[in-house]
Amino acid sequence: MKPTLVIVGRPNVGKSTLFNRLTRSRDALVADQPGLTRDRHYGHGRLGNKPYLVVDTGGFEPQAKEGIVKEMALQAEAAIAEADVLIFVVDVRTGLTSQDKVIADLLRRSGRPLLLAANKGEGMDRAVVSAEFYELGCGAPCVISSAHGEGVRELVELALAPFPDESEADEESAGPRVAIAGRPNVGKSTLINTLLGEDRVIAFDMPGTTRDAIEVPFERNGRAYTLIDTAGLRRKGRVFETIEKFSVIKTLQAVEEANVVVLMVDATQEISDQDAHIAGFIIDAGRALVVAVNKWDAVDDYRREQIKLDITRKLNFLGFARVHYVSALKGQGIAGILSSVDKAYAAAMAKMSTPKLTRVLIAAVEKQTPPRHGAFRPKLRYAHQGGSNPPIIVIHGNALEHIPASYTRYLERYFLEAFKLQGTPLRIQYKTTTNPFASEGRPAKQKLRREK
Ligand SMILES: Nc1nc2c(ncn2[C@@H]2O[C@H](COP(=O)(O)OP(=O)(O)OP(=O)(O)O)[C@@H](O)[C@H]2O)c(=O)[nH]1
Numbered sequence: 001m002k003p004t005l006v007i008v009g010r011p012n013v014g015k016s017t018l019f020n021r022l023t024r025s026r027d028a029l030v031a032d033q034p035g036l037t038r039d040r041h042y043g044h045g046r047l048g049n050k051p052y053l054v055v056d057t058g059g060f061e062p063q064a065k066e067g068i069v070k071e072m073a074l075q076a077e078a079a080i081a082e083a084d085v086l087i088f089v090v091d092v093r094t095g096l097t098s099q100d101k102v103i104a105d106l107l108r109r110s111g112r113p114l115l116l117a118a119n120k121g122e123g124m125d126r127a128v129v130s131a132e133f134y135e136l137g138c139g140a141p142c143v144i145s146s147a148h149g150e151g152v153r154e155l156v157e158l159a160l161a162p163f164p165d166e167s168e169a170d171e172e173s174a175g176p177r178v179a180i181a182g183r184p185n186v187g188k189s190t191l192i193n194t195l196l197g198e199d200r201v202i203a204f205d206m207p208g209t210t211r212d213a214i215e216v217p218f219e220r221n222g223r224a225y226t227l228i229d230t231a232g233l234r235r236k237g238r239v240f241e242t243i244e245k246f247s248v249i250k251t252l253q254a255v256e257e258a259n260v261v262v263l264m265v266d267a268t269q270e271i272s273d274q275d276a277h278i279a280g281f282i283i284d285a286g287r288a289l290v291v292a293v294n295k296w297d298a299v300d301d302y303r304r305e306q307i308k309l310d311i312t313r314k315l316n317f318l319g320f321a322r323v324h325y326v327s328a329l330k331g332q333g334i335a336g337i338l339s340s341v342d343k344a345y346a347a348a349m350a351k352m353s354t355p356k357l358t359r360v361l362i363a364a365v366e367k368q369t370p371p372r373h374g375a376f377r378p379k380l381r382y383a384h385q386g387g388s389n390p391p392i393i394v395i396h397g398n399a400l401e402h403i404p405a406s407y408t409r410y411l412e413r414y415f416l417e418a419f420k421l422q423g424t425p426l427r428i429q430y431k432t433t434t435n436p437f438a439s440e441g442r443p444a445k446q447k448l449r450r451e452k
């Protein structure tokens with residue numbers, strides 16, 4: 001399971017600046033999706049072979065007693081309890097404050113692994129600025145500058161050191177790994193009960209090895225699936241009593257663990273920001289997706305038309321996904337969901353050969369050439385597959401950095417159609433072939449400069 005880094009600290013110490021830096025590596029991979037708004041508090045990052053999740057707890061004031069601030073404090077507490085590593089940010093320019101001490105105390109009591117990041121330390125003597133923060137009892141401060149990126153890599157390396165590389169992670173399970181995601185009360189438990197109840201469950205409660213993820217294998221029409229149960233993700237011995245019923249982190253972790261996500265929305269309600277944020281996260285994670293509009297039994301024809309419009313309007317970036325109108329309670333439409341899960345899984349795992357990919361690429365370029373950018377005309381030469389779930393297509397050529405996002409989206413659609421991939425997003429990466437003469441020249445030049 002991907003480790004979750006949770007950033008905590010009093011207001012204005014630089015948490016969002018650090019969050020942006022930690023998630024930037026990953027954002028670059030995701031082409032702009034029109035209509036997709038991201039939740040700025042939850043993101044993906046990657047350091048070499050180690051992917052991770054990041055949570056920014058926002059303006060965290062643990063002593064807040066009421067209102068929106070209190071609400072945020074509750075969410076932050078839930079995130080702290082579920083963190084794999086806490087990154088406690090303090091500000092070397094204002095120095096140690098009493099609020100820092102209160103937060104430090106709370107974090108130490110949580111028992112979660114803790115790193116202290118002394119931020120805004122650019123151009124300052126590390127030993128001098130870090131000295132006063134030892135008093136917090138959170139170990140040696142890592143002096144960083146989120147704004148300039150200094151020390152951030154070392155901080156993340158330290159945070160991720162106990163966790164295995166992606167390649168070492170175990171991937172064996174029966175059939176597609178399916179997660180049901182959605183905001184509270186949309187009917188997730190009801191769907192899970194319907195899925196597991198009707199065809200006898202083969203085994204139950206197999207605690208995951210790395211953490212307490214609950215995986216439930218089941219069979220349906222002779223096909224095997226593994227359900228990732230978010231509700232089952234529980235951790236013992238937590239310090240906080242008030243844990244939200246709906247845990248964003250648990251949802252994100254289940255999405256990460258899954259091959260295919262069933263996004264549930266409620267036909268009796270408007271599509272909300274929370275629905276869109278969960279959808280956005282599934283897209284960012286690159287997971288295959290099936291949309292289930294639940295409680296279809298409870299709405300009349302007028303409402304049915306309305307919700308269809310609402311989905312096209314607010315979730316238009318999910319265009320690649322099949323939408324099913326179902327009733328989890330009455331067991332209607334469940335077979336349709338599973339058949340789309342099968343197709344989406346097959347699409348997410350598709351193997352595409354280099355000759356075929358290259359033929360499709362050439363056909364796509366013939367139909368529509370990439371626009372010229374000043375003196376540059378991007379030239380797309382050949383393609384190979386760079387990964388699956390989501391399928392990644394690596395395109396080689398020249399001046400590819402000048403290809404606009406709209407053309408990349410055109411290519412994505414073209415590949416999805418050519419390979420008949422239904423239900424998965426697809427990613428395109430560009431590799432510009434370096435001029436062999438230029439690359440021979442560059443190191444020599446550097447060498448010369450060093451010898452001067
Ligand atoms: N000099 C310096 N300023 C920084 C650094 N990181 C952040 N800042 C500045 O500190 C201010 C607060 O940064 P934010 O990232 O918004 O802080 P935050 O902790 O997320 O604030 P809240 O959202 O209120 O909790 C901004 O003006 C940043 O530009 C840094 O490394 N060096």
Ligand SMILES: Nc1nc2c(ncn2[C@@H]2O[C@H](COP(=O)(O)OP(=O)(O)OP(=O)(O)O)[C@@H](O)[C@H]2O)c(=O)[nH]1
Pocket residue numbers: 182183184185186187188189190191245246294295296297298326327328329330
């Ligand atoms: N009419 C109707 N009601 C449903 C359907 N599916 C679920 N419900 C009802 O919606 C309510 C919420 O269902 P749950 O399955 O607990 O929802 P959930 O998404 O697991 O909720 P959380 O545990 O809060 O995340 C219950 O009262 C269900 O009986 C459906 O297909 N039709």
